[in-house]
Amino acid sequence: MLVYFLIIIPVLTLSFLAFNYWQERRYRRKPFYKLSDVGWQRQNPPAQEEVVHSVALIGDIGAVATDGTDPVLQLVRQWQLEAQDKGSMIFLGDNLYPIGLPETGNRHRALAEARLDTLIESVKCYSGQGIFISGNHDWFKGREGGYEQMLRQEQYVQEHLPQTHSYLPPKGCPGPTSLQLAAGLLLVVINTQWFVQRGFKPLGSKYDCPYTDIEEFFVRLNKLLKRNTHQHVLIAAHHPLYSNAMHGGKFTIKQHVFPLTALHKRFLIPLPLFGSLYPFYRKMFGAYEDMSHRKYKRMRKRLLRIFHRYNNIIYAGGHDHNLQHFEVQGNHYIVSGSGSKTAFVKKGGRATFTLEELGFFVLNYYQNGEVWIECRVVSDTDEGGQVAFRKKVSTTVQNFAKQDFPQPA
Incomplete structure (x- = not known):
């Protein structure tokens, strides 16, 4: 009986792993759509309506090609031609x-400068505006x-990109920083890295941050959203609040069997069962960059508690190297983090759409x-890329007013 037991358990385990690996292989790099959005191709934006503003959400583009051949920047150029001066491109960290x-003399400095110059040039040659946000790698x-390290990047961008709001929030402060993109459309930028940063992080007037207690951040954010329920609000940050990918605790079967691939994709050393300890730890306790930390x-928790009070919000982040959309309690949450890398994203769950491909999200306000x-x-x-998903966002804001909106404090 013991012999049968010792044979059956491994066979069942291997069969389970093989079946799940086969399933993952079938849908990797294929789009997932929630059942209600399967026929999204039949839905088209209003052809006769004017686009008031268009926003390109470009996340995790830190490995951009510097020789002019970068495929994502080619897509961005196509969007620039369409949006013209009624657009904002936001780099999500x-x-x-x-x-x-890094500082001058570091072995990574030359390549980092070349990549940053490439991104800055993509904004300079555009008639709209560009905004940079920090991510964990930038810190x-x-x-x-x-x-x-972050201040060095901010200073470099501001010196080479003469736009008033080229780097937000300023000085590494938590925010929230608000910017009126168009009549009826408010951008709010949050420095989410501040909240998970292990090393020093600024707070107080000594560092040009407007408050000394971080609780004031949440008070200000809530007041800002409460004052602007009459218009659309786009919140841009680096870290997502919903994700079906690694930072959200989702791992592939391959990562369970070959856990050392987390260090390098060529470290294909099988460690079944024992290898599951790493994904389990990331899912339950998390590294500093994981939702479970x-x-x-x-x-x-604090951000969602505030956002759930309103229903005119789109929240956009990067961090996970894929494309995702969630609709939760009337608000929309986007992961647009495949600007230069792609990684596994799980289908289903609360997601409306997921895809593991290079690209970015665009928001069009009519x-x-x-x-x-x-x-x-x-x-x-x-060469112009493809549209993998399109969806009309439900909103309680009826239309864009003709008058100008005052700049929020």
């Missing part, structure tokens, strides 16, 4: 891999010295009050 912009991957979890989200991805057959 992790603008430079692997460690942001030296959350280590000691990350604050100085106590700092990230606390930040996410004069009649409609808002459409659009996912654009790199295509081998079409």
